Amino acid sequence: MNVERGLLIVLSGPSGVGKGTVRKALFSEENNNLYYSISATTRKPREGEVDGIDYLFKEREDFENMIENNKLLEWAEYVGNYYGTPVDYVEKCLSEGKDVFLEIEVQGALQVKKAFSEGLFIFLAPPSLSELKSRIVNRGTETEDLINNRMRVAKEEIELMDAYDYVVENDKVENACSRIRSIITAEHCRRDRISARYKKMLEVE
C-alpha cells in the first residue's frame, strides 16, 4: 500500500525562549500521529536528564563519526557543543506516514529547510528580549558567561525569523501550544490529503 508521507515539523528559536517547555507540553497530551526526534549531543547531561530520552549523549569522537558517515539530517555547533538530528529515525517515521517533530536551534533548522523545503518551519519567539534573558537566568542552568553568549546568539537568531513559515509568540505555554496545534492541523488540511483520497474514490466510480 502507498502510504502518504508524514509531515516534518521543525520548532526552532533562541535558547531560553521555551522550546523544550512547549515541546514537552505538546507531547504531554495525546498526539495520535506526532513523534519526537531525539537529538544527539556532545553536551554533558544536566541534572535529571536521561540518555535516550532527553538526548542521545555522545563523546565528540562518536559525534564526528556520525557526521562522517552521514548519519545526521543536520547538525550544528552551538555554544561549544555539537547537536544533531539522527536521519534514520526521521526517514523511517516520514515513510510510515508519521509526523516528526524536531526541536532544534536556528542554524540546524535552516539546514533542514534546504534539504526538506516541504517541512513546516515554526519559529518560537519571546515576548521581549528582557523576558528572554530572565527566562535563561531563572532556569539557572548557565553561568553568567554562557548567559551572555546565549543572548548574543539569540539576537542573531531572532533576525532570521522571517525565513520561517510561522512565528509563534511564547507568552504563555498553553497559548503557544494551541497556536502550534492549530498550525499543524491547518497544514494537514492545506496539503490536501483528503482531496487526494477523493480523487482516488472518483477514479474508481
Ligand SMILES: Nc1nc2c(ncn2[C@@H]2O[C@H](COP(=O)(O)OP(=O)(O)O)[C@@H](O)[C@H]2O)c(=O)[nH]1
Ligand atoms: N541543530 C540542532 N540543534 C539542536 C538539536 N537538539 C537540540 N538543539 C538545540 O540546541 C540548543 C541548545 O540546547 P540545550 O543545550 O539543550 O539548551 P536549551 O535548549 O537552551 O535548554 C537549543 O536551541 C536546542 O533546541 C539538534 O539535533 N540539532
Ligand SMILES: Nc1ncnc2c1ncn2[C@@H]1O[C@H](COP(=O)(O)OP(=O)(O)O)[C@@H](O)[C@H]1O
Ligand atoms: N511561556 C513561558 N512563560 C514563562 N516562562 C517560560 C515560558 N516558557 C518557558 N519558560 C521558562 O523559561 C525557561 C527556558 O525554557 P526552556 O524550555 O528550557 O527553553 P529552550 O528549550 O528554548 O532553551 C525555563 O525556566 C522555562 O520554565
